Amino acid sequence: MAEELNFLPNITGSFAQPAAENPTVEMVEAAYRHHDMHYRYLNTEVAPENLAAAVAGARAMNWAGFNCSIPHKVAVIEHIDGLGESASVIGAVNCVVRRDGRYVGENTDGKGFLKSLQEVVDPAGKKLVMFGAGGAARAIGVECALAGAAHITVVNRSADRGNELVTLLNEKTPVEESVLEPWDGDYSVPAGTDVVINATSIGLADAEASLALDLGSLTAAMVVADVIPNPPRTQLVRDAEAKGCTVIDGLGMLVNQGITGIQYWTGETVDGNVMRARLEELFGD
Numbered sequence: 692m693a694e695e696l697n698f699l700p701n702i703t704g705s706f707a708q709p710a711a712e713n714p715t716v717e718m719v720e721a722a723y724r725h726h727d728m729h730y731r732y733l734n735t736e737v738a739p740e741n742l743a744a745a746v747a748g749a750r751a752m753n754w755a756g757f758n759c760s761i762p763h764k765v766a767v768i769e770h771i772d773g774l775g776e777s778a779s780v781i782g783a784v785n786c787v788v789r790r791d792g793r794y795v796g797e798n799t800d801g802k803g804f805l806k807s808l809q810e811v812v813d814p815a816g817k818k819l820v821m822f823g824a825g826g827a828a829r830a831i832g833v834e835c836a837l838a839g840a841a842h843i844t845v846v847n848r849s850a851d852r853g854n855e856l857v858t859l860l861n862e863k864t865p866v867e868e869s870v871l872e873p874w875d876g877d878y879s880v881p882a883g884t885d886v887v888i889n890a891t892s893i894g895l896a897d898a899e900a901s902l903a904l905d906l907g908s909l910t911a912a913m914v915v916a917d918v919i920p921n922p923p924r925t926q927l928v929r930d931a932e933a934k935g936c937t938v939i940d941g942l943g944m945l946v947n948q949g950i951t952g953i954q955y956w957t958g959e960t961v962d963g964n965v966m967r968a969r970l971e972e973l974f975g976d
């Protein structure tokens with residue numbers, strides 16, 4: 692198998708910067724190995740000024756597709772041939788897929804989150820409160836709205852970014868209503884909220900970092916989801932568990948966006964448990 696791979700790999704990969712900080716390679720390669728798939732996932736460091744050449748290189752080598760991380764998620768759009776529905780609304784691409792010889796941009800961040808959420812609750816008709824308005828929040832907000840979420844409250848520190856997201860959701864998705872709440876002091880989650888999401892970077896590489904959130908407003912009827920994959924047991928995850936909430940950690944989103952990407956590139960559905968186990972080895976569970 693290894694020799695075969697040396698001669699004829701179906702290449703997938705990532706255009707990242709810096710390449711060293713990408714756990715996706717470990718997760719995807721674990722799935723390829725487990726299922727004996729004739730694919731490889733290469734992590735490459737691409738500087739912004741080399742993005743056009745990198746995409747041309749992928750075309751020349753007939754890559755099945757590739758992920759893009761910051762800062763390439765928007766810039767890549769002008770170098771590919773089309774966009775999937777949610778990527779077009781979000782305005783960012785994290786996964787490029789070769790379809791009939793064309794490179795099509797998808798956004799699997801939001802799809803990965805949605806899949807994790809749907810494992811515990813269908814967001815259709817539900818009320819969501821989401822902290823954050825950056826790239827992850829945009830992807831999650833759009834995907835949940837396209838899946839039928841009724842009401843999305845965005846809570847964000849910067850009003851400009853928050854307003855931009857709320858306007859996008861109201862104008863470009865079928866959500867009934869999206870509103871912005873300023874984030875000054877501990878935010879109290881309104882009664883009747885079904886799903887609370889941390890889509891900020893608070894908690895990344897800091898297990899003690901906590902959101903300005905009135906924990907007394909969380910109830911056991913709520914689903915609380917965190918996007919932070921590392922460490923997975925964030926302060927929010929621990930606090931929400933203590934309140935009896937149903938909790939989703941950031942590993943689920945990462946694994947599910949990986950499953951979706953692999954499905955797009957190879958047509959095969961891989962075992963998420965193998966991918967999660969590899970991430971847990973890297974991050975701790």
Ligand code: NDP
Pocket residue numbers: 800803822823824825826827828847848849850852853890891892893895918919920941942944945946948
């Ligand atoms: P961005 O930089 O685009 O956005 C960051 C967001 O966090 C902004 O809304 C920002 O608010 C907010 N924020 C950051 N620090 C603070 C703070 N101290 N107080 C209040 N708000 C704060 O990042 P992304 O959206 O791309 O990524 C966010 C997180 O999502 C990352 O940590 C990443 O690890 C995670 N992620 C996880 C994925 C997964 O598969 N599990 C996939 C993609 C991302 P403001 O607008 O006011 O600056």
